[in-house]
Amino acid sequence: MDVYDSLQKFEVPEIIHGIGALSIVGKSAKRLGGERVLLVTDPGLVKTGWVDETIEHLRAEGLKYVVYDNVSTNPKDFQIEEGAQVYEKKQCDVIVAVGGGSPVDAAKGIAILASNRGAIQDYEGCNLVTQPVPPMVCVPTTAGAGADVTQFAVVTNSAKRMKMVIISRAIMPEIALIDPRLLMTESPELVAATGMDTLAHAIEAYVSSLSWPLTDPHALHAVELVSQHLVNAARSKDMKSLEGMSLACLEAGIAFSNAILGAVHALAHPLGGFYDIHHGLVNAVLLPVVVKRNMDHSLDKYARIAKAMGADTAGMTARAAAKCALDQIRKLIDDLGLPSRLSQFDVNLEDIARLAEFAEADICMQTNPYRYPRDEIETLYREAW
Amino acid sequence: MDVYDSLQKFEVPEIIHGIGALSIVGKSAKRLGGERVLLVTDPGLVKTGWVDETIEHLRAEGLKYVVYDNVSTNPKDFQIEEGAQVYEKKQCDVIVAVGGGSPVDAAKGIAILASNRGAIQDYEGCNLVTQPVPPMVCVPTTAGAGADVTQFAVVTNSAKRMKMVIISRAIMPEIALIDPRLLMTESPELVAATGMDTLAHAIEAYVSSLSWPLTDPHALHAVELVSQHLVNAARSKDMKSLEGMSLACLEAGIAFSNAILGAVHALAHPLGGFYDIHHGLVNAVLLPVVVKRNMDHSLDKYARIAKAMGADTAGMTARAAAKCALDQIRKLIDDLGLPSRLSQFDVNLEDIARLAEFAEADICMQTNPYRYPRDEIETLYREAW
Numbered sequence: 001m002d003v004y005d006s007l008q009k010f011e012v013p014e015i016i017h018g019i020g021a022l023s024i025v026g027k028s029a030k031r032l033g034g035e036r037v038l039l040v041t042d043p044g045l046v047k048t049g050w051v052d053e054t055i056e057h058l059r060a061e062g063l064k065y066v067v068y069d070n071v072s073t074n075p076k077d078f079q080i081e082e083g084a085q086v087y088e089k090k091q092c093d094v095i096v097a098v099g100g101g102s103p104v105d106a107a108k109g110i111a112i113l114a115s116n117r118g119a120i121q122d123y124e125g126c127n128l129v130t131q132p133v134p135p136m137v138c139v140p141t142t143a144g145a146g147a148d149v150t151q152f153a154v155v156t157n158s159a160k161r162m163k164m165v166i167i168s169r170a171i172m173p174e175i176a177l178i179d180p181r182l183l184m185t186e187s188p189e190l191v192a193a194t195g196m197d198t199l200a201h202a203i204e205a206y207v208s209s210l211s212w213p214l215t216d217p218h219a220l221h222a223v224e225l226v227s228q229h230l231v232n233a234a235r236s237k238d239m240k241s242l243e244g245m246s247l248a249c250l251e252a253g254i255a256f257s258n259a260i261l262g263a264v265h266a267l268a269h270p271l272g273g274f275y276d277i278h279h280g281l282v283n284a285v286l287l288p289v290v291v292k293r294n295m296d297h298s299l300d301k302y303a304r305i306a307k308a309m310g311a312d313t314a315g316m317t318a319r320a321a322a323k324c325a326l327d328q329i330r331k332l333i334d335d336l337g338l339p340s341r342l343s344q345f346d347v348n349l350e351d352i353a354r355l356a357e358f359a360e361a362d363i364c365m366q367t368n369p370y371r372y373p374r375d376e377i378e379t380l381y382r383e384a385w
Numbered sequence: 386m387d388v389y390d391s392l393q394k395f396e397v398p399e400i401i402h403g404i405g406a407l408s409i410v411g412k413s414a415k416r417l418g419g420e421r422v423l424l425v426t427d428p429g430l431v432k433t434g435w436v437d438e439t440i441e442h443l444r445a446e447g448l449k450y451v452v453y454d455n456v457s458t459n460p461k462d463f464q465i466e467e468g469a470q471v472y473e474k475k476q477c478d479v480i481v482a483v484g485g486g487s488p489v490d491a492a493k494g495i496a497i498l499a500s501n502r503g504a505i506q507d508y509e510g511c512n513l514v515t516q517p518v519p520p521m522v523c524v525p526t527t528a529g530a531g532a533d534v535t536q537f538a539v540v541t542n543s544a545k546r547m548k549m550v551i552i553s554r555a556i557m558p559e560i561a562l563i564d565p566r567l568l569m570t571e572s573p574e575l576v577a578a579t580g581m582d583t584l585a586h587a588i589e590a591y592v593s594s595l596s597w598p599l600t601d602p603h604a605l606h607a608v609e610l611v612s613q614h615l616v617n618a619a620r621s622k623d624m625k626s627l628e629g630m631s632l633a634c635l636e637a638g639i640a641f642s643n644a645i646l647g648a649v650h651a652l653a654h655p656l657g658g659f660y661d662i663h664h665g666l667v668n669a670v671l672l673p674v675v676v677k678r679n680m681d682h683s684l685d686k687y688a689r690i691a692k693a694m695g696a697d698t699a700g701m702t703a704r705a706a707a708k709c710a711l712d713q714i715r716k717l718i719d720d721l722g723l724p725s726r727l728s729q730f731d732v733n734l735e736d737i738a739r740l741a742e743f744a745e746a747d748i749c750m751q752t753n754p755y756r757y758p759r760d761e762i763e764t765l766y767r768e769a770w
Contacts, residue, residue, distance in 0.1 A: 007403040008401070010399075020392065213636065214400070221602065251599070
C-alpha cells in the first residue's frame with residue numbers, strides 16, 4: 001500500500017465570513033496579484049445587483065474586469081470552453097466567481113483550461129489537473145453547494161448528457177468570501193433546494209469512509225444548523241436564519257471537500273446530467289432513500305445525526321436512534337414542501353439501467369459506507385421513483 | 386468601524402496527518418517549486434535520526450539542501466539572522482522545518498527576512514509582513530507548539546530579553562506534515578511540557594473573544610484529547626497516546642491560529658524572554674492561575690471545558706462546573722509531576738513590575754475574555770510565584 005493511502009488530509013481556502021465580506025472582493029483579487037479579472041456569474045445574479053456591487057469593489061481597487069455570465073444550472077462543457085476563451089482573449093490573470101454552485105464550478109473549469117489546455121473532459125476524475133491554475137476568489141450567493149471551499153467541480157458533458165466530477169487540489173479557490181447578505185435575493189424554493197444539498201453534503205461527509213476528526217465536527221454542526229435554520233430561512237429569510245444556513249453550507253463544504261461524499265451524490269450526478277434537474281432537488285429525493293439503506297452500515301453515526309437534528313434519542317438503541325435520523329429528514333423535506341419522488345421530474349424508469357451504470361462508476365460511491373452493486377443501485381433509483 | 390473588524394477568518398495550511406507523513410517531505414518541497422532546501426532544525430533533533438531521514442527523502446527527489454541547526458529553545462533574533470544569511474548564500478528557494486516550536490518559529494523568521502529584508506524586530510505585531518515569503522513545509526517533532534499550522538512566530542529579542550510575537554498571514558506554512566512517529570524520540574519531560582502548551586492553546590482559543598464555530602470544535606476536542614492522552618503519552622509513549630496528542634496539538638493549533646490566545650500566553654512571553662524558561666513549563670504554572678481569575682468572564686465556556694476534561698458536571702451550576710475545569714487542570718499538572726510555582730524557576734519577584742508591563746502590551750492579551758489592568762497582572766504573577 002502506498003503511504004499516501006493511509007494519510008489523512010485537510011485543506012481549505014482562506015475563509016472570510018460575515019456581513020459585508022463582499023466588500024473586500026477587490027482587495028482580495030488584488031492581493032492575489034490580479035490586475036484583470038474574469039468575473040464569472042449567471043444572468044439571474046446580474047439582475048440581483050450583486051454583480052454591480054462586485055464590479056464597484058473591483059473598480060475601487062483599480063482592477064480591470066470582464067464579465068462572463070453565460071452559465072446555466074448544471075454548467076455545461078461548452079460554457080467552460082467559452083469562458084476560457086474570454087479569459088485568454090482578455091488576458092485575465094485572476095478569476096472572481098459570484099454565484100451558487102454553477103458559476104463557481106464553471107469558474108473552476110475555466111481556471112483549469114486557462115493553464116492546463118485541452119478539453120475539460122480530460123480532467124474528469126481525481127488529481128488530473130497537473131498545472132497550477134489562475135488564482136480564484138469565490139463569493140457564494142446560495143447556501144448549498146459550498147463549492148467556494150472545495151476541491152470539487154461538477155461539469156456536464158453535454159454530448160453524453162452526464163456529469164463529470166473533477167476532484168483536484170489545484171482547483172481549491174484561494175479565497176472564499178462568504179457574505180450572508182447575498183442569500184437575501186434567493187427565492188424560497190432555491191433556499192430550500194440548496195439547503196437540502198448542504199444537508200446531503202454534511203450527512204455524506206460525516207458517514208464517509210474518509211471522515212476524520214478534522215471533518216467530523218464541521219459535518220455534524222452543519223447538520224444541526226440545517227435543522228435549526230433551513231425551514232425559517234426558506235419561509236422568512238430573516239438574517240439570523242440566513243446566517244445559520246451560510247455557516248452550515250461552509251462547514252458542510254469544509255467537511256465534504258476533505259472527506260468526500262457518498263451514494264446520494266453518486267446517484268444524483270447521472271440524474272442531473274441526463275435530465276438537467278436542479279441538484280438540490282434531486283438530493284432531497286435521494287437522501288431518505290439512501291439513508292434508509294446506508295443506515296445498517298454506520299448505525300452509530302446515523303444515531304448521532306438524529307441527535308444533531310434534534311431527535312430525543314436518550315435511552316434508544318443505535319438502530320432506533322438511527323431510524324430517527326430518517327424520520328427527521330423526511331419531516332424536513334415535508335416542511336419545506338419539496339418534491340419527494342423522481343417521478344415528479346419526468347424521470348423515465350426505462351433509463352434506470354443506464355443511470356445505475358454511471359452511478360456505480362461515480363467517484364463519490366467509493367467513500368460511501370457501503371459499496372452498492374449495480375442491481376442495488378437500480379433498486380435505490382426505483383425506490384426513489 | 387472597518388468592515389474587516391466584524392468579519393471572521395479561518396485559514397490553515399494543507400495538512401497531512403498520519404504515520405509515515407514524513408516520507409513525503411521531498412515530494413512536498415518539490416511540489417512547492419523548490420530545488421534548494423534550507424532545512425531548519427536543532428542539534429537535539431540531528432541526534433534523533435529524523436534529520437537524516439528527512440535528508441534521504443529530499444535526496445530521493447533530487448533536491449539540493451543545506452542544514453541550519455543553530456536554533457535554541459526560545460529562538461533568538463541572531464539565530465534568525467544567521468539562518469537568513471545561509472538561505473541567501475546558498476540560494477535556497479524553499480524552507481523545510483523539522484522540529485518543535487523553536488525550529489518552526491525560527492524557520493518562519495528566516496522566511497520573513499529572506500524576502501522582506503530588514504531586521505526581524507521590524508515585524509513584531511500584526512500583519513507587518515508585506516512581501517510573500519519562501520514556501521515552507523513544516524514537520525513537527527513535538528505535540529505542543531502547533532506552529533506548523535499557525536500564522537504565529539515567537540522570537541526572542543536578545544538585547545531586550547523579551548519575546549516578540551509576530552502574527553501574519555504571510556508566515557502560514559504551505560504544508561504541514563504531521564507524523565506521530567516523530568514524537569517517539571521526545572523525553573517524557575518534553576512530552577509533558579509541550580502537552581501543557583497544547584492544553585493552554587486549546588483553552589485560550591476556546592474562550593478567546595475571536596473564537597467562532599470554525600475554531601470552537603477543534604479547541605474543545607483538543608482539550609478532550611489532552612485529558613485522555615497526555616499522562617499516558619508522557620509515561621509510556623505508546624503510539625495510541627502519541628497519536629492522540631499529535632491530533633490534539635494540530636486541532637489546538639488550528640483553533641488558536643484563527644482565534645488567537647489569551648492571558649496565559651501574554652504572561653508567559655515576558656517570562657520566556659527574560660529567563661529563557663521552556664514555554665510549556667511556564668504555561669503549566671500560569672494556566673490554573675489565569676483560569677481561576679478568567680472564569681467569571683466566561684463561565685459557560687469553562688463549564689464546557691470541564692466536561693471535555695472528563696468532569697461529571699451534570700446538574701451543576703455553570704460556576705460549579707467551571708470550577709471543575711480548574712480542578713482538572715491542577716490534577717493533570719500534578720499527575721505529570723510538573724513544577725507548579727514560578728519560584729521553582731528562579732524568577733525574581735523584583736522583576737514583576739517590568740514583566741507586567743510587557744504582558745499588558747502583549748498582543749495575546751487583546752483576545753482574553755477580560756483585559757487585566759497592570760496591577761491585576763502583577764497580582765497574577767505573584768499568585769503564580
